[in-house]
Amino acid sequence: MKIISTNIGKRTTFIWNGKEEATGIYKNPTNKPIYLTKNDVISDEISNRLNHGGYYKACYIFSSEQYPYWKKLYPKLDWTWGMFGENLTVSGFDERQVYLGDIYKVGQAVVQISQYREPCYKLGHKFGTQKVLKQFIEHGFGGTYLSILEEGYVTINDEFDLIERPKKSLTVSELFHLVHAKEKNQELLKIIVDSKAIPPKKRILFSKFLK
Secondary structure (H helix, E strand, O other), X not given: OEEEEEEEEXXXXXXXXXXXXXXXXXXXXXXOOEEEOOOOEOOOOOOOOOOOOOHHHOEEEEEHHHHHHHHHHOOOOOOOOOOOOOOEEEEOOOOOOOEOOOEEEEOOEEEEEOXXXXXXHHHHHHHOOOHHHHHHHHHOOOOEEEEEEEOEEEOOOOEOEEEEOOOXXXXXXXXXXXXXXXXXXXXXXXXXXXXXXXXXXXXXXXXXXXX
């Protein structure tokens, strides 16, 4: 896994249901190092601190290998890295091989694979249609948030070096699918409920599906 783009968003406003909304989802490549803190990325816009940023959502990464799929669906969009609101566009990021709780050294930082991305209407606004939310879920590759265990700069070409992997976990892909599945795999649920890599509130939420 290697960083191919560092992306920062500026505050952008738009009208939604008759009201002005602000968002940081409109990110663009910076071509320079960015600093990961334990709560966010320095200079990156977070308009809604209730649902974005914080320890379990400090940084969002997305796979560059997923871009061709989406470009084919939406060829008329102005495509740049950061299109999905990710801070880091990463090559070699296979969500079927990366696990919840994995700890990596990347650049100056030490990061941990944290919770899944839940697409919202702001992604739909950016893509020009809310149907992209269903497509995003059905495609099944939503990227992942990172917790920042050690703060520091990261930049283009920095590689993710695996430091530690939980003895028992599930992949980023399995987690994303489980969240949206009507019938939830009980063994995977037990792993999530015991994982400290995702927020306590989310672990409580998943525990309610245990039989």
